[in-house]
Amino acid sequence: MNEFYLIYKNMTRKPLRLFLTCFAIFIAFLIFGAVTSLKTALNSSVELSADNRLVVFNRINFTKSLPIAYYQKVAAVEGVKDVTHLNWFGGYYQEPARQVVSMAVEPESYLRVYKEVVVPEDQKRAWFNNRQGVLVGEKLAQIYGWKIGDRIPISSNIFTHKDGGYTWEFVVSGIFKGDTEQYDTRQMLFHYKYFMETQTFGGDWIGWMALTTEDSSLNEKVAKTIDDTFANSQNETDTSTEKAFNKAFIEQIGNIGLIIFSVVFTAFFTILVVVGNTMALAIRERTGEIAVLKTLGFSSSRIFRMVLSESMLVALVGGLSGLAAAWLLVEGVKTFLARFLPNLILDGNIALQALVFMLLLGLITGLLPAFNALRLNIVTAFNRQQ
Amino acid sequence: MGSLIAQIVSVTLMNLGSLRRRLWMSLAMVLASAVVVAILLAFLAMAKGFEETMRGAGSSQIAILMREGSSTELNSVILQDQVNLIGESAGVARDANGPLVSPELYVIVDGIKKSSGTEANIPLRGLNKTGMDMRTNMQLVEGRMFTPGTNEMVVGAGVLREFNGFEIGKEVRFGKNLWKVVGVFSTGGNIFESELWADIKTIQSHYNRGNSYQSIRTKLQNDSDIKPLQDSIEREPRLNLEVQTEQEYFASQGKQLQYIATFGWIISAVMALGALAGALNTMYTSVADRAKEIATLRALGFSNFSAFCGTIAEAMVLAVTGGLLGSLAAFVFFDGLNTSTLGGSFTQVVFSFEMSPDLFLQGAILALAIGFVSGFFPAWRAARMPVIVAFRHAA
Numbered sequence: 046m047n048e049f050y051l052i053y054k055n056m057t058r059k060p061l062r063l064f065l066t067c068f069a070i071f072i073a074f075l076i077f078g079a080v081t082s083l084k085t086a087l088n089s090s091v092e093l094s095a096d097n098r099l100v101v102f103n104r105i106n107f108t109k110s111l112p113i114a115y116y117q118k119v120a121a122v123e124g125v126k127d128v129t130h131l132n133w134f135g136g137y138y139q140e141p142a143r144q145v146v147s148m149a150v151e152p153e154s155y156l157r158v159y160k161e162v163v164v165p166e167d168q169k170r171a172w173f174n175n176r177q178g179v180l181v182g183e184k185l186a187q188i189y190g191w192k193i194g195d196r197i198p199i200s201s202n203i204f205t206h207k208d209g210g211y212t213w214e215f216v217v218s219g220i221f222k223g224d225t226e227q228y229d230t231r232q233m234l235f236h237y238k239y240f241m242e243t244q245t246f247g248g249d250w251i252g253w254m255a256l257t258t259e260d261s262s263l264n265e266k267v268a269k270t271i272d273d274t275f276a277n278s279q280n281e282t283d284t285s286t287e288k289a290f291n292k293a294f295i296e297q298i299g300n301i302g303l304i305i306f307s308v309v310f311t312a313f314f315t316i317l318v319v320v321g322n323t324m325a326l327a328i329r330e331r332t333g334e335i336a337v338l339k340t341l342g343f344s345s346s347r348i349f350r351m352v353l354s355e356s357m358l359v360a361l362v363g364g365l366s367g368l369a370a371a372w373l374l375v376e377g378v379k380t381f382l383a384r385f386l387p388n389l390i391l392d393g394n395i396a397l398q399a400l401v402f403m404l405l406l407g408l409i410t411g412l413l414p415a416f417n418a419l420r421l422n423i424v425t426a427f428n429r430q431q
Numbered sequence: 432m433g434s435l436i437a438q439i440v441s442v443t444l445m446n447l448g449s450l451r452r453r454l455w456m457s458l459a460m461v462l463a464s465a466v467v468v469a470i471l472l473a474f475l476a477m478a479k480g481f482e483e484t485m486r487g488a489g490s491s492q493i494a495i496l497m498r499e500g501s502s503t504e505l506n507s508v509i510l511q512d513q514v515n516l517i518g519e520s521a522g523v524a525r526d527a528n529g530p531l532v533s534p535e536l537y538v539i540v541d542g543i544k545k546s547s548g549t550e551a552n553i554p555l556r557g558l559n560k561t562g563m564d565m566r567t568n569m570q571l572v573e574g575r576m577f578t579p580g581t582n583e584m585v586v587g588a589g590v591l592r593e594f595n596g597f598e599i600g601k602e603v604r605f606g607k608n609l610w611k612v613v614g615v616f617s618t619g620g621n622i623f624e625s626e627l628w629a630d631i632k633t634i635q636s637h638y639n640r641g642n643s644y645q646s647i648r649t650k651l652q653n654d655s656d657i658k659p660l661q662d663s664i665e666r667e668p669r670l671n672l673e674v675q676t677e678q679e680y681f682a683s684q685g686k687q688l689q690y691i692a693t694f695g696w697i698i699s700a701v702m703a704l705g706a707l708a709g710a711l712n713t714m715y716t717s718v719a720d721r722a723k724e725i726a727t728l729r730a731l732g733f734s735n736f737s738a739f740c741g742t743i744a745e746a747m748v749l750a751v752t753g754g755l756l757g758s759l760a761a762f763v764f765f766d767g768l769n770t771s772t773l774g775g776s777f778t779q780v781v782f783s784f785e786m787s788p789d790l791f792l793q794g795a796i797l798a799l800a801i802g803f804v805s806g807f808f809p810a811w812r813a814a815r816m817p818v819i820v821a822f823r824h825a826a
Contacts, residue, residue: 065712072705076698105606106539106552108505108777109638141500202498202506211500279607293549297773301477304770305694308473312702315466319709322459326716 048347052355055331062327063359066320070363070406071370073316074399078371080309081398082391087302088295089227089388094287097126097261098158099268101254102290104281108133110250111280116151119254122270124263128256129154132240135203136233138189145185146232147199148252149240152180158255161224168193168219176239178218182230186220193217199233204244213243227388255287317402321410324356328414335418336426349419356411357404364403368396438733442741447748453717457749460713463706464753464801465760467699468794472761474695475793476784481772484782485685487621489678491655493565496647499673503684504537504646505777509672511642516670517649522659524650531650533562536631538638539778540605542594544771551771552778553590555605557631565650566618574599574614579630582637585614589624589781593771597627608637622681625771625781648677684774703801710805714746718809725813726821739814746806747799754798761794762786 057063101119103109113130120128129151136147152173156162164172164180172178179199181191191197200212215235223230241249258267268284275282285293295302338348368391375391450457496517497507511534517523518530525531536557541550560579563569577583586597596603603610610629618624635641651657657674664670718725725738766786774780 062712062715065708065715069705069708069712072701072708076701076705080698103606104541105638106541108539108552109606135506137500141502200500202501203508205508277607281606293551296544296547296549297551297779301770301772304473304477304768308470309698312466312470312698315462316702316705316709319459319463319706319713322455323709323712323716326455 048351052351052358055351056355056358059327062323066323066327066359067363067366069316069320070360070403071367073313073320074364074367074403075370075374076309077313077399077402078368078391078395079374080306081395082371082375082389084302084306085392085395086389094291095160095257096286096288097258097264098287099256099258099264099284100287100290101256101271101282101284103253104283107253107290109280110252111254111282113249113251115275115280115282116251116254118274119256119271122267122274124258124260124267124270126257126259127154127157128254129158130237130251130254131155132237132252133203134199134235134240135201136199137202138197138199141200141202144202145199148232148234149237150234151237152234155234158257161228162221163224164219164221168221172218175216175218176236177214177216179215179233179235180219180221181217181233183220183222184229185231185233186217188231191217191220193220201244204246207243207245213240227390229388317406321406324359324410325414328352328356328411329417332417332421332426335421336423339421339423345419349415352415352418353408353411356414357407360403360407360410364399364406368399372396435734435737438737439740439744442728442733442737443744446741446745449721450745450749453720456713456717460710460746460749460805461753461756463709463713464750464798465757466753467703467706467801468754468757468798469761470702471695471699471797472758472786472790472794473765473784474699475692475790476761476765476786478692478695479787479790480782480785481780482685483785484620484622484780485681487619488623489676489681491676491678492651493677494649494651494657494660494674495677495680496649496660496672496674497645499671501673503777504535505539507645509534509644509647511644513670513672514644514647516663516667517647517660517672520660520663522652522656522663524652528561531561531565533559533565533648534631534644535562535646535648536634536640536643537645538605538634538640540627542590542779543596544779545593545595546770551594552773553594553625553627554778555584555627555629555634557634558628559631562631562648563628565648566623568621569616569618569623572615572617574612577613577629580633581630582608582610582633583613584610584627584629585616586612587624587626587628587781588615588617589620589771590627591615592769593625593779593781606638620783622684622774622780625774625779647672651676699797703797707801707805710746710750710801711808714742714805714809715812717745718742718813722813722816722821726816726818729818735814739810742810742813743803743806746810747802750798750802750805751795754795754801757798758791758794 101111101115103111116128116130119125132149134147134149136145137143138145156164156169172180179197186192195217196214197217198212198214202211205211206213221230237251258264264286271284272282335348339345372391375389379389496509497504498509501507514532514534518532523530523532538555538557539552540555542553543549544551563576571585572588574585577585591597597612599612599615601612603612616628649660655676655678657676660674664672664674728738729735765784768784769781770784771779771781
């Protein structure tokens with residue numbers, strides 16, 4: 046008899062039970078896939094930051110500004126390759142609720158420091174040469190349907206235009222892409238000079254600086270030199286790698302995320318325990334039949350293999366369909382959530398993890414009954430049946 | 432009728448008595464129910480705690496004014512002449528010293544979080560005498576109030592709880608300036624406890640704020656009546672401000688973690704489906720195991736209905752036990768758990784998980800539902816199976 050047919054018959058002998066078991070596994074992996082994708086999306090900015098990029102903030106807090114004179118001083122520090130400065134604009138489009146990540150930057154050095162930003166050469170030139178020009182990320186342009194040459198009004202929830210009102214008019218000079226799919230392109234960049242000339246506060250201050258070092262091994266030394274340079278001045282600095290900064294920022298959201306994810310993962314494992322228990326029991330019920338098979342001359346190793354394959358198969362059928370559903374779900378909400386979580390993606394890594402858990406589930410639930418079957422003594426088994 | 436009840440009771444007792452024989456099955460069912468309930472409660476307690484922290488902060492007698500479009504205090508900028516104009520406006524309460532108007536300032540500083548050891552944003556709020564008096568629910572828990580014109584500050588109880596280095600007598604450095612902690616205040620657990628308070632003029636001069644502010648709080652002449660204020664703002668082009676009652680402002684900010692409750696309900700609902708499948712499986716198997724026993728009972732003259740009820744009762748007992756365990760676990764692990772997160776104003780909001788009685792009720796309902804559904808179908812099947820078939824199958 047075909048081995049697979051036998052396994053199939055065993056599996057489907059109680060269709061309702063098979064369905065319920067698979068369904069529970071399906072749900073467990075649906076949640077696993079969706080929640081892990083969510084978690085990875087939340088952490089992705091940490092992993093994407095370049096190794097040799099440092100950020101320099103005011104020591105008081107990153108919302109406090111720095112004098113622009115610091116820019117030249119930092120550029121002169123040994124080990125610094127490129128440095129640029131940025132100002133947070135607090136932009137929104139038409140309504141305060143539609144926030145737009147927008148920063149006033151020094152254009153040429155910005156593109157040197159942020160190599161992830163990919164702009165066609167002619168658009169780059171056009172942006173450099175147009176003081177009112179703005180470089181818009183691909184995803185952001187998609188959300189609002191902006192095209193090159195469009196004039197777009199962007200308002201600030203912090204600054205006031207010196208002509209009155211809070212709205213600045215920009216011209217879309219170029220649209221940039223990220224060098225990888227994960228790079229968040231929901232942002233826009235415009236000229237620092239234009240910003241300074243048109244806002245009412247005046248002054249020569251910058252929000253923060255970003256710089257690349259010659260080599261990531263110099264990071265610590267460069268950071269220390271910069272902070273020492275400005276120690277005991279009116280504006281002390283705090284220099285750290287971008288990675289460390291992003292990580293600290295995400296930690297501000299706090300252990301809430303951690304609590305949620307640990308709760309969900311505990312639940313995931315508990316469902317697996319509950320299901321595994323039923324699966325193992327389902328096989329134990331069949332002790333008598335296994336004795337019959339042995340009597341008929343099935344070798345012990347063959348039975349071992351069959352029992353194990355059965356539980357593996359159940360785990361995989363339920364798990365893979367759950368994972369597929371999670372993928373559909375993530376793909377489905379991706380565009381909808383793009384504004385909040387641009388990097389929501391169920392990638393190979395997550396699928397691989399899920400696969401490992403499925404195999405483990407199949408293995409653990411199948412192994413013990415399979416061993417019992419392997420070592421089963423026919424006579425005792427028949428005796429037990431009575 | 433009496434005999435039916437007697438039958439149901441004896442079948443139920445028998446089922447419960449034999450639970451030990453199906454130990455693993457029963458435990459699986461308890462576990463499934465416990466997990467679903469615990470998850471739901473964890474999410475709800477978090478959302479509840481945050482909402483309470485926000486809601487408790489807002490008074491309907493106080494209006495808060497910010498630059499239009501700013502949406503939070505952090506972004507807003509207000510100038511001295513605007514403060515003066517508001518002081519002259521209708522609808523603002525006055526006392527012997529003049530209008531009850533408190534211009535306020537907000538500098539974000541770094542503190543080291545105890546939980547992670549990393550820096551996180553804390554608001555350092557500048558207040559004057561009027562502003563202090565307006566916060567009627569403020570109480571000094573320890574120490575004394577700061578002296579205006581000095582580098583002294585008082586810290587909120589929440590900050591003290593979640594951050595290192597803000598104990599009384601400690602000196603804290605923000606930029607070039609050393610601040611001394613002279614007191615700890617409580618505002619009844621609301622969001623103000625996540626703040627540091629100091630003298631407004633001192634902050635203005637230390638952090639180059641000139642004569643600018645970020646928000647204005649004013650006591651209203653009539654409770655929650657912001658209309659006269661709104662009218663004067665509309666008439667006066669120099670007042671580019673938005674006005675709302677403090678209650679409305681914090682209510683909208685409290686909605687922020689509402690998504691956690693929603694997310695919690697969705698996840699628990701989906702998980703409940705999975706757990707329900709597990710529980711149904713368990714009950715089906717357990718009933719199938721006892722098909723012969725149930726058939727015997729029926730052959731002895733017990734009614735179908737009592738067999739049915741006995742099985743449902745067993746499932747409900749298991750599910751409710753699980754529900755209790757789950758609630759207990761959630762209570763032990765989460766109730767009063769202090770945490771903080773980034774709030775709407777870009778600063779840390781310190782709050783505690785709150786496991787209120789109505790949450791337990793929701794958990795109990797969920798457990799009962801799981802028990803009922805997972806017991807119903809297997810019980811139905813067992814009660815309808817012809818006695819003769821049951822005997823033949825079991826043989």
